[in-house]
Amino acid sequence: MRDKLVRFMQGRYGVVSLSKLLVGVGLVSVVLSMFIKGNLFYYIGWVAIIYSYFRMFSRNVTKRAVENQWYLDRTYKIRCFIAKKKNQMTQSRTYHIYKCPSCKQKIRIPRGKGKIEVRCPKCGTSFVKRS
Structure with a gap:
């Protein structure tokens, strides 16, 4: 059949x-x-x-x-937007995503590490965040 x-x-x-x-x-x-x-x-x-x-x-x-x-x-833009949001949701379970205060670059920090100093890979600015 x-x-x-x-x-x-x-x-x-x-x-x-x-x-x-x-x-x-x-x-x-x-x-x-x-x-x-x-x-x-x-x-x-x-x-x-x-x-x-x-x-x-x-x-x-x-x-x-x-x-x-x-x-x-x-529908390309809509499908890309949905895929991006889906990817962000899956990453938010294991990572915090912060923006650099000076250049607004998104930086991914693993969860559960306490307060850590983050250094922006783009501009080199350092700032402290909770992970």
Whole structure:
């Protein structure tokens, strides 16, 4: 059965970022339509889901790749911001992150070392902080 699915999907575009977004928007819209009167969200949701499946099974790979690249270009700043915040959250568990008072360079200090003197690698300013 798996081989049949693999053969069926050969030459087709498959699941990418834009298709995942469309499915998510479609599902949220359909669920939202249960709580809001009117059929607008219901139809928008199903159109988004159907279009995402059309994209997944499409054999016009170049056109789908251009559409996906357009989406990735438009969401680049948002995705970088989210990745940066996620990285900061993981680092904040094991490190304190301070800014140098003179040059505003971010400096990472390991937690649990008590009061330590920190020397900025960029400008050489020394200051005392709790870790």
